[in-house]
Amino acid sequence: MNMLSSLKLLHCDENRLQFIAKKELTLFELQSLFHASKKHWNQCTDFNEPILYKGQCYTISFKPKEFIHPVSFDDVTILYEDCFVILAFKPPFLLVHDDGHTQDTLQARIDAHLMMQGAMYPCQAIHRIDYEASGLLLFSKHPFFQPYFDFQMQQHQIKKEYQCIVEGKFPSSIHEICKPIGKDRHQAKKMRISKNGKPSKTKITAVESNKNASKLTIEITTGRKHQIRVHLASLGYPIYNDPLYGVRKDQKGLLLQSHKLSFKLPFQNQSLQIECPDEPRMCLKD
Numbered sequence: 001m002n003m004l005s006s007l008k009l010l011h012c013d014e015n016r017l018q019f020i021a022k023k024e025l026t027l028f029e030l031q032s033l034f035h036a037s038k039k040h041w042n043q044c045t046d047f048n049e050p051i052l053y054k055g056q057c058y059t060i061s062f063k064p065k066e067f068i069h070p071v072s073f074d075d076v077t078i079l080y081e082d083c084f085v086i087l088a089f090k091p092p093f094l095l096v097h098d099d100g101h102t103q104d105t106l107q108a109r110i111d112a113h114l115m116m117q118g119a120m121y122p123c124q125a126i127h128r129i130d131y132e133a134s135g136l137l138l139f140s141k142h143p144f145f146q147p148y149f150d151f152q153m154q155q156h157q158i159k160k161e162y163q164c165i166v167e168g169k170f171p172s173s174i175h176e177i178c179k180p181i182g183k184d185r186h187q188a189k190k191m192r193i194s195k196n197g198k199p200s201k202t203k204i205t206a207v208e209s210n211k212n213a214s215k216l217t218i219e220i221t222t223g224r225k226h227q228i229r230v231h232l233a234s235l236g237y238p239i240y241n242d243p244l245y246g247v248r249k250d251q252k253g254l255l256l257q258s259h260k261l262s263f264k265l266p267f268q269n270q271s272l273q274i275e276c277p278d279e280p281r282m283c284l285k286d
Helices: 027-031 038-044 106-116 144-154 226-232
Strands: 006-012 016-021 057-061 077-081 085-090 134-138 159-167 176-178 181-183 192-193 203-208 213-220 256-265 270-277
Touching: 027 181, 077 270, 085 106, 085 256, 106 134, 134 144, 134 176, 159 226, 176 226, 181 226, 203 226, 213 226
Parallel strands: 134 256
Antiparallel strands: 006 016, 016 057, 077 085, 085 134, 159 213, 159 256, 176 203, 181 192, 203 213, 256 270
């Protein structure tokens, strides 16, 4: 069911969503537009009109929620923000969310930004990148809309492009790696190529190279843990500074960047595409 053909947005803020029904809908069909389970819907709102009639205006009021997440007032780079999402840049050596030991995380920094705006809800990461990697991270600002973005991620409708620098001159003839990935039984933190692992597909475009290293653009059509790192290392071209699948050579962190992100906002037909700003550590030097 297409949200654009069913609803006309009038207003949205932290307190309410107001719209006109463009066609007759049941409550179940309305919930399905937002990919929300009945339980999630009831946690966010008391709206329970059994039938919505064409041409009528409706308001979904949101339930307030106590803002109890830890916050950090360290700097955060926000590249895009609206009433639905925040897209932020994660530097290397920063966790995306609290691991129970570290309160300074990207989520905590964004939550501080939201709290200073008087927000009622903490953000929620829609995806993640590794601790030593960097780049774009998408967060849902409102719990009501989180299933909408989670669904896009599950259906691979959120397009992610990565860039990385690998050791050695990568062959321009290799454009794809299709090798199953499973857990490494001997090292809990690692993954490995395994015939019993899950199917995994990585698309590769060589951007530039010198005699010691190559810069690659990567797209993944499956989202296995450490997929890019494992696939490239399996060919003998580990990502520069990979402490698990290669060798740490300096303190710049893993040279893997979430470079470009494309996703759809509620009520908008066109995808929004954001590209990572220039990051000096990702420049391939002669």
